[in-house]
Amino acid sequence: MRYIPNTDADCKAMLQAIGVRSVEELFADIPAAVRLKRPLKVPPALSESEVARQVRALADKNANADRYSMFLGAGCYNHFSPSILNHLVLRGEFLTPYTPYQPEVAQGTLQALYEYQTLICLLTGMDVSNASMYEGASATAEAALMAHRITGRSEVVMARAVHPEYRAVTRTYASQLGISFREVAFTEAGVTDIGQVRKMLSERVSCLVVQSPNFLGVIEDLTPLAEAAHAVGALLVVAVAEPVSLGIVKPPGECGADIVTGEGAGLGTGLNYGGPAVGFFATREKFMRHMPGRLVGETEDREGRTGYVLTLATREQHIRREKATSNICTSESLIANMSAMYMVTMGPQGLRDVALLNLRKAAYAKDRLAKVRGFSLRFTGPTFNEFVLRTKKKPGEILKGLLKRQIIGGLDLGRFYPELKDCLLVCVTEQNSRPEIDALAKALGGGR
Amino acid sequence: MDVPEGLKYTREHEWIKMEGNTGRVGITHYAQDQLGDVVFVELPKKGRQLRQMESFGVVESVKAVSDLYCPVGGEIVEVNSELERKPEMVNADPYGAGWMLEVKITQAKDLDNLLSASEYSAYLKQAGGGH
Amino acid sequence: MSGTGNTIGTRGLVLNEPLIFEQGSPGRVGYSLPPVDVPEKKAEVLIPKRLLRDGIPGMPEVSEVDVIRHYTRISQWNYCVDLGFFPLGSCTMKYNPRINEDMARLPGFAKAHPYQPEELSQGALQLMWELEQYLAEVAGMDRVTLQPSAGAHGELTGLMMIRAYHTSRGNPRSKVLIPDSAHGTNPATSALCGYRVVPVKEGPRGIVEAKAVAEVMDNEVAAIMVTSPNTLGLFEDQIVEVSKIVHAKGGQVYCDGANLNSVMGISRPGDCGVDVIQINLHKTFSQPHGGGGPGAGPVALKKHLAPFMPVPTVEKKGNRLTLDFKRPKSIGKVRAFAASFGVLVRSYTYIRSMGSAGLRRASEVAVLNANYIQSQLKGTYHLPYDRHCMHECVFTDALQARHDIHTVDIAKRLIDYGFHPPTIYFPLIVKAALMIEPTETESKETLDQFIAAMKRIAQEAEENPEVLRQAPHNPKVTRMNETKAAREPKLRWRPTS
Structure with missing residues (x-):
């Protein structure tokens, strides 16, 4: 097998060094009753040319934006x-390392993510960004959970003009913790009904979640929505499913948003039948320690040289376990960096x-x-x-x-x-x- | 490990120094040593009521988090806001500038549940320093 | 004396490169756009001025050449699987086949829209349907949802399904049992589902013992989350009894499938009594890790949990494949659109390239490689659980600690020798662990080089410990001041003006 270098002779030498006669012996801990006594029902191996032909045949059955x-x-x-994005993310140095746990040999990923965090802040007008979430919908759900932690309140008011799948995902996440939901209608203008928002907001509400441009394509006027949320001590969460809009539309950070989430795939990653994508997540400085996800920070090494590390990790699951701000571990570093490459290429x-x-x-x-x-x-x-x-x-x-x-x-x-x-x-x-x-x-x- | 006389201690490694009916609270030299470089201290707001051994905040190093417990029940009358900017005071001077809270004690008998300096020293020895 | 002699670790020319924000000049561009072929209306004619932004101050202005140089330079500061041995325990850093990348980029996949009509998405749906069959077969389960975006996301999805299952039977229950050796995502996931975590201690053999589970199992336990093979690299050989105990009280058995790479074709979690398992495609099924994603965490499950799967599922109706959204008991959705589809393409391609026998061979060689390292380093490093391992072996610094040399020093010194360090200080139940997972894609020569480096480091610990304390010496930067980073968080660049 071309991906497994050890030959039978290599294996034999290793078995000898270990002091066993067969690989079988190494699996002795697995009880006989739960050993699989037949081959896996998976088709036999294909050569590279065969596999390429078969997979291409599947791809060809799909419509795509080149043909339609x-x-x-x-x-x-x-x-x-832009063509360079693909070439850069295919560099093994970006494609094949793990999460940067050893900063001395991961400065490339770390600096790129530090730049990504900065670019997201510049684009959204926010103070701090994390190093990425899975995608827009679950990032928005995590924002609702963060608002719940900050305010201690258990009701979410969400615009009906938010992407239906973002609403569905937020509901799935929040319902586990007994957080309730109410939806605000849209008007004949296609924007969230501010009158109804004001009626629904109360001191039981943790956050108002809106999207702009919303699912109906209409740009929301965020400033009065932020004022209405803040008047009752709730946070304004703004989801941005179309990040390209932020090249021209006023960023949520300038309109009073407390958390901005969204989908970054529009920044150069493409359709991919819906994924992989990248959820961006940015907030105000004062909420920094409540954020989910990885954060990259600047520091220096023992000789005073500037460098970057994963930081504020005490928020995360590997340290705080059941008290963590999220369970997220692997996120979307490569796609985040791809979106950063897009932003700097475009300028x-x-x-x-x-x-x-x-x-x-x-x-x-x-x-x-x-x-x-x-x-x-x-x-x-x-x-x-x-x-x-x-x-x-x-x-x-x-x-x-x-x-x-x-x-x-x-x-x-x-x-x-x-x-x-x-x-x-x-x-x-x-x-x-x-x-x-x-x-x-x-x-x-x-x-x- | 430095365990000053005259203070009372918890098994969770907080100390309290009483003056009249008010006690100043912090974490022990042993606790800060176990944590390593303290990078962040989260403290509550003044005025909050705490029960004895209720958690009032957290102290964090780069790779560890510890809950903080109030040795006595009472009202928080002062908070060391300096620690927001200078969490390293907890390492440098745990019994002095690294203090965290002042609590107005509700029931003096809470103090009876705490350890004296010699009891706490013995407790540390027994724990083998390997808490 | 920090030299590493005649080993693969060496110093090369590495270029400095500032932040992109400190580069460029006003008016320099790296992009091109097609001409405007429609009326050039001003933005404020179409959108009220108060909703428009003035510009994006601070965004760099650089050329295409600048972008390529910038990212190429900083990329060279990374260690990666393409460069060499990356024995990060529990992470399964195997080789990432390049054909997979080509397949994911075929226009029929990369340029397909998730909402395009089903009849024009049959290839994508067929790939998903077949992948579901393969993963179910490897795991010994009935169904698979491909929706979750990573391992922890899969855990969350799995536990939500378990919660929905219990709720449908009248009581969601309140607790989840988790062994102390578990990954931190397990307790964090339980908390996200509103469950209280009850820890279970491993027995002296490093595995969860049935009697320990029996002591804490009751009718309020929703599930046990067990990792098998576990983070010590040991097969949970009492898992069948554990499952029986948990099932007898109506609980569910969740298996963290992070370590599936050691048992493909050899033993199936589903045959051990497991009800739900997430499969990390970025570990076992060769999706490149990308410096922290994208991954995917499909969840395989038994029939009784199928009604609760997230929507949509992929169903076959005659010759036609379709996405099924009408599942009234479903937990709902855990992400937008169907899945991290591009990741699925890579793993599908991998499975077809490996085939049935190849998958089994991968597990066998992964386990052989781990045992080889274990046997060769035993004695030089302290081995807390002295028995054959599965895909990874766990050592400690106990023999080096007497020279005041610790796990972190050993790890950092390995970098000088040209290797990525193993996972360190995990699992938490082993003091100062060094957790080594070689995977099947490393040759005996590579393992021998690594073993030699580890032995030399042990020797250095005795003869010249300072060189370890100051390691690494060869990379662009030395050990970073993490205290400073956390005390004075600086999470972004800011314009100076």
């Missing part, structure tokens, strides 16, 4: 990834330009599609790169029709919102050209 015009977003966005101008390009293309598509007979805009609020169309025909049928023209036209919102069963969520990124958008309009019956 992709107008589907909904928390997983089709952005361009402040690139992040702004790509955001602006998304905004303008989506605005063009929004105008164009809203003019097609049988389609109208469902909400009036300002959007970034995603918007909701109300349709006369059933959204499912429309989407099916588009597939024939190699267009994946968006999301049938009825899947998550019964009240929006006549609606389509459409996403337009820098990857969608004007001719593609025009082709979509045409396919929907919009002429030209």
Whole structure:
């Protein structure tokens, strides 16, 4: 086997050195009753060329954004990834080390994560960031748990315009600890109803959780939401599923958010059928010791040279065990670093330009599609790169029709919102050209 | 290990020094030595009521955390906020500048449950220093 | 005298590299974008000005060349599996096949959207369905959820299912039994599920004994979380009796599958009475660790727990595969979308490359390699549990401590010799442990080099202990001041102006 270097002769020499006759003897501790007496029912080994052919055959059965015009977003966005990112994450030095427990031989990962933490702070406008969580939804759930620890309160108020899967995951996590949930409706503008927020907030509430741009594509006005939460001593948690928006949209940190979480896959990692992704998690300095996850800090070595280490580890499971701030151990270092590589490659101008390009293309598509007979805009609020169309025909049928023209036209919102069963969520990124958008309009019956 | 006379001790390695009905509380020389470099001390707010041996905070080194227990029941009347900036005082001067709380004792009989200096020394010896 | 003689550890040219924030100049760019082919409306026409940001002060302005140089330079400060032996105990740092990377990057996977129609995702679903069958077979279980994103996430998912199972029978119960040798994630996970942890002491042979479990087992115990083979590298040989005791009182047996690499095709947790086990794809199934993820922690389970699996599950209906969201007793979701799919592609490719016999061979050689190291270092280092081990062996510094040389010094000195240190000071039940897991992907020559280095270090401990206390000498930095890092936390760069 090409991944196992030891030959039979090597094994024999080692057995001799150990003083046993066979490998069998080494397994003597395993009771006979629980030994497997047949081969595993797994197909026999394949050569590299065979395995590549078989796996490629599976890949070829899937639609993908190279073969289809992709107008589907909904928390997983089709952005361009500069070529260098892939080359850099494939370097064995980044790809194949463990979590940096021995800082003397892990300064590369540690400095990269320190830079990642800084970049997330700059992007979100927050004070401190951890070194990554699994992905956006579970990061948001962990934020709700952190708010529960800080405030000692057991009620979460969450906007219905938060990604349905983020809501589901937060509910799964929080319900284990008896934390209750209430949902705030959205208005005709497609934003979270601030009046209802004020009514639901009380001194029993640990946090208000919103998303911006929200699942309906609409940008929330976070400042009054923060004020309302703070008025009752609750925290504002803001989830950002589309990080590219932060190139142009005011960061939650400047609007009073206490915890900002989100999905970083949009920063150069790509779709990957939903994962691996990376959850970012940032907060205010005063809440630093309540954070879940790894933190990288700057320090110096014995000779006074600057370097980096994992720090404030007393929050974590390997030291504080059942009193830890989270059970998280392995997170998403490589993807976090990939997103950092994206941010520095783009720089402040690139992040702004790509955001602006998304905004303008989506605005063009929004105008164009809203003019097609049988389609109208469902909400009036300002959007970034995603918007909701109300349709006369059933959204499912429309989407099916588009597939024939190699267009994946968006999301049938009825899947998550019964009240929006006549609606389509459409996403337009820098990857969608004007001719593609025009082709979509045409396919929907919009002429030209 | 330094175990000053005149203080009372807990088996969890806190000390208390009474003056009138108020006691100043900290951790012992042995405790700080076991922890190593103290990097953070989390203390409660003034005014809080504590029961005897109730946990009031934590002391942390790089790779260990210890709960802190109040030797007597009472109201917290003072907190050493200096430790926020200078947690290393707990190592440098555990019985002096590294103090943590002042408690106004509710029931004097709480003191009867505590160890004297010689009892605490014996306790440490018995524990073989390997707490 | 800090030389390491004629060993693979040496000094090379390593470049200094400042933080990226200290580089670049205004107006320098590393990106390119397609031209704007739609009306160039101003942002404030489309979004109210108060919702817009002014810019991102502090974000570096660098060229593509700068980015490549920056990351390439700092990458060279890392030790990694591609460079050499990485015997980190309980982490299974095996070789990461490159074909797996190619497969994960095929456009049909890398550019597929999780919400695209099922009929256009049949390849992805088939891969997931087959992977579920393989993992279930290796673990001896009935079903597998592929959703969890790492080992601890799998533990959480597994324990949530157990809680849902008990709740459906009228009482979620209140306690979880955890042996002292367990990984910290086990108690932390229990707490996240609202359970109180009841510790169970290992017996003198380093394993959990049935009678110790019987003493604490009652009708309020939801589950026992046992790691087998455990963190001492020993097979929990009373696990069958333990399972019977726990089941008799209605409890569930959770197995932490972190060490599955030692028993593939040899013994199956499911046949030992285990009800739930998480499988760390970034350990046993060759997903690269990436400096701390991404990983994946699929959870394998017995039939009676299947109703509680997170949604969606992958189901086969005739020739068609489908995602099933309609599972009324499900615990819900533990992450967005179906899974860390790219990780699944790598592990699937690995399993197909290894095949049935290859997986078994991997476990056999992993165990052989560990026992070889154990046999060769026994006597030089103190071996607290002197019996054959499984995938890893655990030594201590007891023989070196008389020279005031401790586990950390031994570990740091190994770096000078060109090896990554083993896991140190874990498991907690062994004082000053050195936990060595070689995996099957290391050759006898590599093991011999490592053994020689360990022996030389033991000799240095007697003859020249100072060189160990000051180690490592060869990397870019020496031991770091962790106290300073924790006392004055500096977790980010800040613009100076």
